[in-house]
Amino acid sequence: xxxxxxxxxxxxxxxxxxxxxxVVPLFLSLxxxxxxxxxxxxxxxxxxxxxxxxxxxxxxxxTELGVTTWPKWECGPSKFPWSFTVTETMYLLKGKVNVExxxxxxxxxxxxxxxxxxxxxxxxxxxxxxxxxxxxSLEK
Numbered sequence: 614x615x616x617x618x619x620x621x622x623x624x625x626x627x628x629x630x631x632x633x634x635x636v637v638p639l640f641l642s643l644x645x646x647x648x649x650x651x652x653x654x655x656x657x658x659x660x661x662x663x664x665x666x667x668x669x670x671x672x673x674x675x676t677e678l679g680v681t682t683w684p685k686w687e688c689g690p691s692k693f694p695w696s697f698t699v700t701e702t703m704y705l706l707k708g709k710v711n712v713e714x715x716x717x718x719x720x721x722x723x724x725x726x727x728x729x730x731x732x733x734x735x736x737x738x739x740x741x742x743x744x745x746x747x748x749x750s751l752e753k
Contacts, residue, residue, distance in 0.1 A: 661712075661714075661721035662714040662717045662719075662721065663714070663732055663735065664712070664714070664721070664729060664730065664731055664732070664735070665729065665730040666721070666723060666727055666728075666729050667727065667728040667729070668726065668727055669726045669727075670704075670728045674728075675704065675728070678702075678704075678728075678750075680704045680728075680748050680750075681748065683704075683748040683749055683750045684748070684749060685706075685746065685747065685748055685749075686745075686746075686747055686749055687708075687744065687745055687746040687747070688741055688744065688745055689741065689744045690741050690742065690743065690744060691739075691741050692738065692739065692740045692741070693738070693739055694736065694737070694738050694739075695736070695737050695738070695739055696734075696735070696736045696737075697731045697732065697733055697734065697735045697736075697737075698733065698734075699733050699751050699752045699753075700730065700731065700732055700733045700751075700752035701730070701731045701749055701750070701751055701752070702728070702729070702730045702749065702750045702752075703728070703729050703730075703731075703747045703748065703749040703750070704727070704728050704729075704747060704748045704749075705723060705724060705725050705726065705727050705729070705745060705746075705747045706725060706746045706747060706748065707725045707743070707744070707745065707746045708724060708725060708741065708742075708743045708744050708745030708746060708747070709722060709723075709724040709725070709741075709742040709743040709745075710722065710723050710724065710739050710740065710741050710742065710745060711739075711740040711742055712737050712738070712739060712740075713737060713738040713740070714735065714736075714737050715735075715736040715737065715738075716736075720740075724743075733752065
């Protein structure tokens, strides 16, 4: 049976396209690490000088932690030293803070939407750039 070069090319393109149309969605539906708009994306946590900072945690994570039941604290722009006598977890509702950790050069910034954990015994200087409103939880 003789098949022309053009027909072979057309068949090759059609089969390739069919594979892409069928295989890619199948792969994405079976691969748990593939992006899925139905799943909440897990935010990445970073560690700055021993402080855990998680940018924009998921709503389900905040609900699981009970963040809205935590006490609130707020302050306007200011600069002051602070010592954490217990581990403190906070969720910043608004504001921006530049944090300097005693004994370390440099600083890092936290702000609205961040879930932050400061370890017990840490001494810092808070430079509140924009007024802060946060929920906080103290380790018991």
